[in-house]
Amino acid sequence: MNEKIINFLDKDISRRNFLGILFGGCISFSLRDFFYLYNYKNPRLLRPPGAVKEDKFLALCIRCQACVKVCPTKTLQPTTFEAGIFGIYTPRLEPKIAGCEMTMACAKVCPTGALKEIKKEDMKIGLANIDKETCINWKEGKLCLICVEHCPTLALGVDKKKRPILIPEKCNGCAICENVCPVKEPSIIVLNIGEKRY
């Protein structure tokens, strides 16, 4: 082995070096999301209804923000790094702001066909998941059921003890339930599992 390397390994690490490595490590770790060129696997990336397959979508979308502007609930927001560097400024759903109310206004204005006009009933952009550990209905036995009240496809039902249960076949991933959940870190979140792409 090179003499220099042997010398380096033999020496104890200096405080300056140790702190430098620690600091650099922290920064690069926190920035790890930004270094993806594509981020196909992000389960929280909800595309608007009628979106074509991801690689085709990234090619077709010209980032004109027409869909973002026209969305009546303002749930469509441009991505930063959620879809990778090549996906910057493409539309996605932001459940913190609102859910999708299936007005299908986005597909009507899309100039390039990255969003296809589909029927309301065919929409499938994700699947809701109830976290029974944090849901106040399941954990504390409180009467909330706000997600059941708001679900537009009646995919959320109530069991005998008045707790919300999901009927996966009916869920279309509109993310309204996540938007209305009163828990700080929503107990019901929507992931893009089983999304339909065209």
Place this chain on the structure above:
Amino acid sequence: MLTRREFLSKLIQITTAGILFPSNFKNIFFTKLEGAPLSDLVVVEGVNLKEMLYKGLQDFGGIKKFVKKDDFVIIHPNISWSGTPDMAVNTNPDLVGELVELCFSAGAKKVKVIDHTIRVPITTFGQSGIESAVKKAKGEIKAINSQGDFYKVKCKGTKVLKEVEIANDLKKADVLINVPVAKVHSATELTMCMKNLMGLVWDRKYFHGSDLNQCIIDLNKVIKPKLNILDATRILLTNGPQGSGKVRKLNKIALGKSTVEVDAFGCTLFNIKPEEIVYLKKAQEQKLGEIDINKLKIKYIKV
């Protein structure tokens, strides 16, 4: 002509009766003079909504008892969901329209229809038909969907709700008329007058996150509508409050001054006892109103 002797003896009779039985005395002599309502609730059945409203209000002394000249009237129907009138998820548009017209006829200066909608207003206002009905009657309609439309009030005598943000318009309004539709509800079993007031509140997540039933009661202590008109022209029996579910036509409206009492009657439309609804039972315990149907004076009218 009365003689002096007769007059004096009658006077003594009446005053002694008044002293001995003050409540009876008041009932016999002053009810009609004061124009106080003869009944707590009026239930009207029929098809012609205009006539139904008119006949129903007559028992309370007409619309002029509630709406004075140059008043600013707020009407709060349920326009929260996207659904056509026959789905029974929103208030009957014709009823809201007729009510706006009636308020103008009583001399109201301004009539505003407001609701904090759950779905986006472009779909709910259009599909429910309420927007066109209100505009036809020359009223104003507004969705109060941003935080700027609300102001904070401190609550007194409440249990859970200490502070609540309610609609700005209530500050300036002279009259609030609550016009809910009767529906089943996934969380609270039924939703009628009491629950409908949540449409005037900004942070409804807090209600669900803390104690929904008690919060509804507390809200009813803060906001008190002068008149409640329960729309049971058709009621939703399943999948409420969102729809779409089973709908039954009843062609009824119920009018009353107390949200609790109107709701107690509303329960009978679903064949449910008022005591089975948690927030109604608690409301009675906290002395917000009577929920025993047999103790309420209900007048039934057919038009």
